Amino acid sequence: MNVSFSLFTRETGNTSERVFFNDTFTIKNSHFSPWRKTRFVIHGYTSTGKYGWVVDMCLLMVEVENINCIAVDWEDGAKCTYFTAASNIRVLGAVIAYFLNTLRKMYLYCPSNVHLIGHSLGAHTAGEAGRRLRGITKTFPGIGRITGLDPAGIGFEGFPDMVRLDPSDAKFVDVIHSNAGQFPNIGFGVLNAVGDLDFYPNGGMVMPGCNNAQPEHDHEDFIRETPMAGNCHHSRSHEYYLYSILYPNGFLGYPCKSYESFQEGNCFPCPIGGCPMMGHYADRFRYKVKKNTKYYLNTGAMEPFTSWRYKISVKLSGNARGLINIIFHDKDEYTNEYQIQRGSLKQGQSYSKVTDLDIHPDNATKVEFIWHKQFLTAVWDKLGAKKVTLIRGQDGHKSFFCGNGTVKYGVLQTLRVC
Missing domain, CATH: 2.60.60.20 (PLAT/LH2 domain)
Structure with missing residues (x-):
C-alpha cells in the first residue's frame, strides 16, 4: 500500500518531514516532540494524504496549537475497488498501531496523548488502530481520542463493533455525520451513532451548498459512479472540522430526539450543562456526554459554514x-x-x-x-x-x-x- 507518514510541526513551517513507522532513525532525526500532543489525519477512499485537505488540516492545526501533526497517506491502497480498499484498512490500522507502539518504546509516549482524525474509510482505520492499542498495559491506556468524519457506511453499517469504529476504540470518540444513507436514498456514511458524541449537521444526510439530489441506486452502481473523495456531502464533514478550528462557537450541537424536532425549535436553548462544539473542540464536552443522545445543528451553505x-x-x-x-x-x-x-x-x-x-x-x-x-x-x-x-x-x-x-x-x- 506504500503507507507514508508526513510530520508537520511549527519547526517545519509549510513543509513536512517524512518519517517511517519501522525506522526509528527517521523519527529521532525529525522534529517530533514527545512533549507535545500528536494528531494523525487519515484520508479515505480514492483520496490522498500527500496534498489537499489532509495537508491543509495539519498546517492549520500546527498554526493554532503547538502539536505534532502527522498526515497519513495510503493512496495506493485507497484507489482500488471499494471493497479491496475497505479490506486494506485492517493493514493500515495495524501499521498506525505499530507506529504508536514504536513511539511508546522510544519515548514512553502515552497513546492517550494521541488523536486520530479519519474521514470515511479513514475513520474505521482509526478505529482499527484504537482497537489494537486498547489498554495495552495498565500504565499505557488506549488512544486518547478518535474523530470520525462521516465514517464509511457501505460494508460497515450494522456490522459488529470489532470491524468498525465504536466508542471503545478510544477514551473519547466523536463523529460528524454528513452523508448518511437511509432507504431509499444511498449515502456514503453511517446513519447510526457510532461514537460517544455523534453530530448530525443539517440532519446528517444532505448538506446545503451541495447538489441536493441523493441518488437511488444499488450499492455497487453508487460506488462505481460516484468516487467518495469527490462527493460534496461526504466531504463536508472534513470541511466542517477544518473551520471548527477557527470558529468553535459557530458549530454548536443541540441534543434532540430527532432532526425534525430540532427544526421545529423544540430543543432550544442549550440545556444548563451547555451544548458541545462539533469538530475540533468537541472533547471539551467529553465528561458531560449523555448516552444515546444525538446532537443536531444547521450550518451555512458557504465557507466557513458557521451558523x-x-x-x-x-x-x-x-x-x-x-x-x-x-x-x-x-x-x-x-x-x-x-x-x-x-x-x-x-x-x-x-x-x-x-x-x-x-x-x-x-x-x-x-x-x-x-x-x-x-x-x-x-x-x-x-x-x-x-x-x-x-x-x-x-x-x-x-x-x-x-x-x-x-x-x-x-x-x-x-x-x-x-
Whole structure:
C-alpha cells in the first residue's frame, strides 16, 4: 500500500518531514516532540494524504496549537475497488498501531496523548488502530481520542463493533455525520451513532451548498459512479472540522430526539450543562456526554459554514397582512434576510421563530426590519417593529432592538439597540 507518514510541526513551517513507522532513525532525526500532543489525519477512499485537505488540516492545526501533526497517506491502497480498499484498512490500522507502539518504546509516549482524525474509510482505520492499542498495559491506556468524519457506511453499517469504529476504540470518540444513507436514498456514511458524541449537521444526510439530489441506486452502481473523495456531502464533514478550528462557537450541537424536532425549535436553548462544539473542540464536552443522545445543528451553505441559532421575537406596531423579516448586515457588506412570520399581523402581538443565522448578531453592523405584501394587503397598510428580542441558543442570553413608528411594505426600518 506504500503507507507514508508526513510530520508537520511549527519547526517545519509549510513543509513536512517524512518519517517511517519501522525506522526509528527517521523519527529521532525529525522534529517530533514527545512533549507535545500528536494528531494523525487519515484520508479515505480514492483520496490522498500527500496534498489537499489532509495537508491543509495539519498546517492549520500546527498554526493554532503547538502539536505534532502527522498526515497519513495510503493512496495506493485507497484507489482500488471499494471493497479491496475497505479490506486494506485492517493493514493500515495495524501499521498506525505499530507506529504508536514504536513511539511508546522510544519515548514512553502515552497513546492517550494521541488523536486520530479519519474521514470515511479513514475513520474505521482509526478505529482499527484504537482497537489494537486498547489498554495495552495498565500504565499505557488506549488512544486518547478518535474523530470520525462521516465514517464509511457501505460494508460497515450494522456490522459488529470489532470491524468498525465504536466508542471503545478510544477514551473519547466523536463523529460528524454528513452523508448518511437511509432507504431509499444511498449515502456514503453511517446513519447510526457510532461514537460517544455523534453530530448530525443539517440532519446528517444532505448538506446545503451541495447538489441536493441523493441518488437511488444499488450499492455497487453508487460506488462505481460516484468516487467518495469527490462527493460534496461526504466531504463536508472534513470541511466542517477544518473551520471548527477557527470558529468553535459557530458549530454548536443541540441534543434532540430527532432532526425534525430540532427544526421545529423544540430543543432550544442549550440545556444548563451547555451544548458541545462539533469538530475540533468537541472533547471539551467529553465528561458531560449523555448516552444515546444525538446532537443536531444547521450550518451555512458557504465557507466557513458557521451558523448561530437564535430565537427572534418581533413585537409589532400596526396591523396588516404580509410577511415580516429581520435583516442583518456585517462589516464585509454581506446581508441576509430572515423571515419570522407571515399572514394576518396584529398590533401589539409578538411573533417568534427559532432560526439559524449565518451572520452573528454580535458582529452585525446594522439590523433592519422589513415587511412584504401578500394577496389582499391594503395599499395603506403600515407595520413597524416596536421591539425585537434575540435569545441566544448557546446560553439563553437576551438582546433587544427597537424601532420607531411604522413603514409601508418594502421600506426598511432601522433598529437600534435598546
